[in-house]
Amino acid sequence: MASSDPGPGQPPDPAMADDVPRTVMKAQVILERLGFAPGIVDGELGLSTRNALRGFQEANGLPVTGELDDPSQSVLARWSQIAATRLVTIPADFAAGPFAPLPPDPEAQARLPVLGYASLDEKLAERFHTTAAVLHALNPAPAGGAAAPFASGQKIRVPNVGADAISALGDQDEDWLRTLVALGVGTDQPALDRVVVSRGAGTLRGYGADGKLLAVFTVTTGSSHDPLPLGKWKINGIDHNPEFHYNPELFWDVSDKKPKVLLPPGPNGPVGVVWIDLSKPHYGIHGTPEPETIGRSESHGCVRLTNWDAARLAQMVTTATRVEFVA
Secondary structure (H helix, E strand, C coil), X not given: CCCCCCCCCCCCCHHHCCCXXXXXXXXXXXXXXHCECCCCCCCCCCHHHHHHHHHHHHHCCCCCCCCCCHHHHHHHHHHCCCCCEEEEECCHHXXXXXXXXXXXXXXXXXXXXXXXXXXXXXXXXXXXXXXXXXXXXXXXXXCCCCCCCCCCCCEEEEECCCCCCCCCCCCCCHHHHHHHHHHCCCCCCCCCCEEEEECCCCEEEEECCCCCEEEEEXXXXXXXXXXXXXXXXXXXXXXXXCCEEECHHHCCCCXXXXXXXXXXXXXXXXXXXXEXXXXXXXXXXXXXXXXXXXXXXXXXXXXECCHHXXXXXHHHCCCCCEEEEEC
């Protein structure tokens, strides 16, 4: 299900033709490919998309409005050959599962081999950086029919998220490469020299060694109980597909009488598919099992991103990348 797009200056692929104009979704797709992440690709000019636009505008010397205005659309037109959506056929191996609802109790979760997806719909939504509701809106049921879950072999229209080519270079393990494939995240990512997380803006901004803004992600950054620890921090390490040491004593909203348990890895684990460990004890930058909450709900102090954004960021940073949390 990897993307394959015409080159610059070439016409759009007729096989991706869509009868519905999707101006905002097309902008989201292009912004995502350029490193200015709109969060959930849904065709709506929401919080995360406005953050992405501000980053894109700043990086391109445009007025920083957070709007899909004429100057921004003029620059985005350089990638006009990229369609907003494309058609894919759901492969049998992708649809194989297993899928099961996640029990709410951590003790029950600890007995599972993996904290995986509840359904193929959820897995497809993460693969194409959207929600199951958006996918069903792109693929409406026949008139008078009820929407049915997606199935193996079905051809569906999806957001045309790209930059998903995988190259098994370096020391990346096979499990991590499979995670990247499942999330539609490629291995070719820019190197970040510095990361700045803003509590007020709700963003993580990544800069290259030359100071150029290369990436912007919308994040969730803490709460009144567990505020973002302002200051400069180091990255101790990056854990792909991490287990999670669930300690109720570290959660203000959980009884300390609950037992400590070790939760298995998986996209529906508390920290998603990656944990970027920081020099501030118990703090990290990580994914989430609930991408629709990013930028809209509180965390327990850590910095959360969608799983696909966290996986992308994990390939942009190293233990040499500087991290700063600001108001």
